[in-house]
Amino acid sequence: MSEQILEVKHLEKSFGKNQVLRDIDFSVAKGDVTCIIGPSGSGKSTLLRCLNMLETPTGGEINYHGRDITDRNVNVPEYRSKVGMVFQNFNLFNNMTALENCTVGQEKVLKRDKKEAEKKAMYYLEKVGMAPYINAKPKQLSGGQKQRVAIARALAMEPELLLFDEPTSALDPQMVGEVLEVMRSLAQEGLTMIIVTHEMAFARDVSKRVIFMTNGVIVEDGTPEQIFEKPENDLTKDFLSRFRNS
Numbered sequence: 001m002s003e004q005i006l007e008v009k010h011l012e013k014s015f016g017k018n019q020v021l022r023d024i025d026f027s028v029a030k031g032d033v034t035c036i037i038g039p040s041g042s043g044k045s046t047l048l049r050c051l052n053m054l055e056t057p058t059g060g061e062i063n064y065h066g067r068d069i070t071d072r073n074v075n076v077p078e079y080r081s082k083v084g085m086v087f088q089n090f091n092l093f094n095n096m097t098a099l100e101n102c103t104v105g106q107e108k109v110l111k112r113d114k115k116e117a118e119k120k121a122m123y124y125l126e127k128v129g130m131a132p133y134i135n136a137k138p139k140q141l142s143g144g145q146k147q148r149v150a151i152a153r154a155l156a157m158e159p160e161l162l163l164f165d166e167p168t169s170a171l172d173p174q175m176v177g178e179v180l181e182v183m184r185s186l187a188q189e190g191l192t193m194i195i196v197t198h199e200m201a202f203a204r205d206v207s208k209r210v211i212f213m214t215n216g217v218i219v220e221d222g223t224p225e226q227i228f229e230k231p232e233n234d235l236t237k238d239f240l241s242r243f244r245n246s
Contacts, residue, residue, distance in 0.1 A: 002029035002030045002031055002032070003029060003030045004027055004028070004029050004030075004065075005028050005029065005030055005064065005065065005160060005161050005192060006027060006028040006051070006062065006063065006064055006083070006161060007027040007028075007061075007062075007063040007066075008024055008025060008026050008027065008051070008060070008061070008062055008063075009025055009060055009061040009063065010023050010024070010025060010059065010060040010061065011023070011024035011025075011047070011050060011057055011059070011060035011061070011062065012024075012057060012058045012059035012060050013043075013046055013047075013050055013055060013057050013058050014058045019058075019216060020043045020046045020216050021043045021046060021047055021050070021057075021216045021217075022215075022216045022217045023060075023217065024047060024060070024217070024218060025218070026211060026218065026221060028161065028192060028194060029192075030160075030192055031190050031192055031208075032192055032193075032208050032209060033187045033191075033192075033193045033195065033206055033207045033208050033209075034193070034194045034195070034207060034208070034209045034210075034211060035195045035196075035197055035202075035203035035206070035207040035209070035210050035211070035224075036048075036194065036195070036196045036197075036210075036211045036213060037196075037197065037198070037200065037203055037210060037211070037212055037213070037227075037239075038212055038213035038214050038219075038239065039214055039239060042213045042214045042215060042216065043213055043215075043216040043217075044166075044196040044213055045088075045165050045166065045196060047196075047213070048085070048163050048165045048194065048196055049165075050062065051083065051163060051194070052080060052083060052085045052163055053069060053070075053076050053079065053080065054085075056070070057070055064079065064082070064083065077109055078109070080109075081105070081109050081110060081157050081159065082159050082160045082161070083159060083160065083161045083162075083163065084154040084155075084157050084159035084161070084162045084163065085154065085162070085163040085164075085165065086147070086150050086151055086154050086162065086163070086164045086165065086167050087150065087165055087167075088165050088166045088167065088169050088170050089170050090138070090143075090146040090147055090149075090150045090170070091150065092138045092146055092149060092150060092153075093138075094137065094138050094139065095137070096137065097134060097135050097136060097137055098125060098130060098133050098134050098135070098136055098137075098138075098141070098149045098152075099118065099121055099122070099125065099134040099135065101138075101149055101150075101153050102117075102120075102121035102124065102125060102149065102152050102153045102156045103117040103118055103120075103121045103156070105153065105156070105157055106120060106121070106156055106157060109157070110157065117156075120156045120158075121134075121152070121153075121156050122134070123156075124151075124152040124153075124155040124156045125149070125152045127152065127155070128148040128149075128151050128152045128155075128182050129148060129178075129182070130145060130148050130149055130152060133145060133149075142175060143170060143171045143172060143175050144171055144172075144175030144176075144178045144179055147167055147168070147170075147171065147175075147179045148178070148179060148182055150167075151167075151179075151182055151183075151186075155186075160192060161192045161193070161194070162186075162191060162192070162193050162194075163193075163194050163195075164183065164193060164194070164195040164196065164197070165196050166196050166197060166198065167179055167183070167195070167197075168180060168197070168198075168199060169198060176199070180199060180202050183195070183202075183206070184202070184205075184206055187206045195207070200228075200240070200243050203224065204224045204228045205224075207224050208223070208224075209221070209222070209223065209224075210222065210223070210224050210226075210227040210228070212227060212231075212233070212235075212236045212239065214235055214239070219233050219235050219236060220232060220233045220235075220236045227240075228240065
């Protein structure tokens with residue numbers, strides 16, 4: 001049995017009177033690729049932001065190797081170095097080159113020296129096909145290139161778990177494939193990932209587990225075969241039928 005990295009128990013999140021997440025339960029084992037699907041506004045991105053402590057949960061637990069990271073004594077930057085995140089809109093530093101974007105976190109959080117940080121950054125920039133662009137700033141890059149730099153930046157921290165929040169939704173259609181190909185190769189290498197995505201074919205092909213969310217709750221949770229071929233819940237069936245017919 002694989003080592004469990006993350007266990008979410010009865011997670012809740014409200015913004016004022018608006019409850020966005022209700023009683024969320026799931027766990028992630030080493031090597032899992034978990035895709036979270038569902039309609040816009042169902043709480044998927046809020047869930048990821050809670051897992052990375054960019055949002056503070058209203059209730060419940062997020063246990064990382066058995067320790068609840070919502071505890072006020074947890075060192076959040078240190079935790080984020082182990083549970084990284086790739087954002088929908090890249091979130092690169094516009095005044096820094098691609099290489100600098102991939103070294104700054106290593107130097108500040110992991111306390112790596114500049115030479116080691118650059119070596120790690122170059123390795124991962126090469127891995128995602130961005131080595132020729134190390135001196136380019138974000139404004140000189142396409143959306144797909146920016147997202148690949150963002151992935152390299154997250155990988156350079158060498159996290160145990162990587163969260164992806166709709167990493168292709170801000171991209172032009174022709175750039176989606178290049179980012180999905182990078183993520184596909186990471187999955188094949190055994191990186192543990194949680195991916196919020198609207199790319200149903202990718203979710204079906206790459207994930208070990210698929211979670212369907214709507215209205216802030218997990219409606220159905222199973223293997224890709226179970227969710228895509230034999231969904232049990234009518235809400236899941238309706239959602240997937242709209243994708244098939246679009």
